[in-house]
Amino acid sequence: MATSGFAMVLITLTGVIWVTQALREFDLLTSKGQTILVFFVVTGLSLPLLFLVIAPIALFxxxxxxxYRLGSDSELIVMTSAGMSPGHVVRPIVLLTLVVSLVVGATSVYFAPASMRLLRQEITKIRADVVANIVQPGRFTSVEKGLTFHIRDRQPNGELNGLVVADRRDPAQEMIYLAEKGQIIDSDSGMFLVLQDGSLQRRTAREQDTSIVFFERYAFDLSQFSGxxxxxxxxxxxxxxxxxxxxxxxxxxxxxxPGRYRAEIHERLVxxxxxxxxxxCAFAFLGQARSTREGRSAAATAAVAAAGVLRLLGFAASGLIVRSPAFVPLAYLLPIVAIVLGYLVGSGRLNLAGATALDRAGNAVSGQLARLIRPLKA
Incomplete structure (x- = not known):
């Protein structure tokens, strides 16, 4: 049950979060004129990092x-009455957890950094692809701040029609190139956008009048962007x-x-x-048989809260490691103490005062609801 539940939650959460990540990258890729294959490659490279975050949550x-199911079906009560200890019940779950931890460890140390590295390379290559940036019919595309290209359409032979180039990189002057057609030429001398049958409109900051120069051919240098x-x-x-x-x-x-490097090392190991x-955490609050549904619900809520607090403390410890190496032991003590304490409490070797309080809270809530419902039935 735990294995199938883990797989279902992992796939569902990964799919949902992957879609949100893909939507974030969709505008970048479409605005840069990339193919759907590049889109899936770029978004797929984020999956190892998603697994690193989602796998522990899905397992939890x-x-x-x-x-909760074992308690609802009274199976925990039956197993406890038959003499089976909570440690025997949790043993298969621990074996599954060890497998997940090994995969998470390999992903943390190797696969996630490698995928993030490849993702950075792909994004840099996309941004540096000047031809794909410019040759996008019907779009106003900014190659860099102050330089915008627009092309009406592109012919199968590579000829470009209806070109507009707005160059506002120099604050002292503004130049707008208009051309009926053009073509990108990559030669030994560099890459050029050759404009044909067009005009250059030039206006300076001091003069409000616009000067217009007509040309038959004009070569706009793209080498500075395609280096x-x-x-x-x-x-x-x-x-x-x-x-x-x-x-x-x-x-x-x-x-x-420099502290980021130290914090990253220990974050991957922990x-x-x-x-x-x-x-x-789940074993500590839910490992013991409970007689009421409200008690199980309160215990599940407490387990979620305890796990959330534990992870937040882990993030805080990582942030402290950035400042000083003296906090390195704290990063390891937090999960280790949680593991030991959770096992001792769940197996009954250490009494958890809050467990009885949870049962009392559940019974109190159940009683209040019964008193509220009784007049309605009458």
């Missing part, structure tokens, strides 16, 4: 659902584990925020502990 929700791909500076999340351990001293990002910590 699946375990809560499993325990070598700009150097890519990878963020710590996009670095390999070896690069984080032994960074280049000349790396500008390292010189600006992430595989959270699936087990979340499961132990």
């Amino acid at each position: 929700l699946a375990v809560i659902f499993t325990y 070598e791909r700009p150097e890519i500076y990878y963020k710590p999340r996009e670095r390999t584990f070896i690069e984080l351990l032994y960074p280049d001293p000349a790396d500008p990002y390292l010189r600006m925020q 992430t595989p502990l959270y699936p087990l910590a979340f499961v132990m």
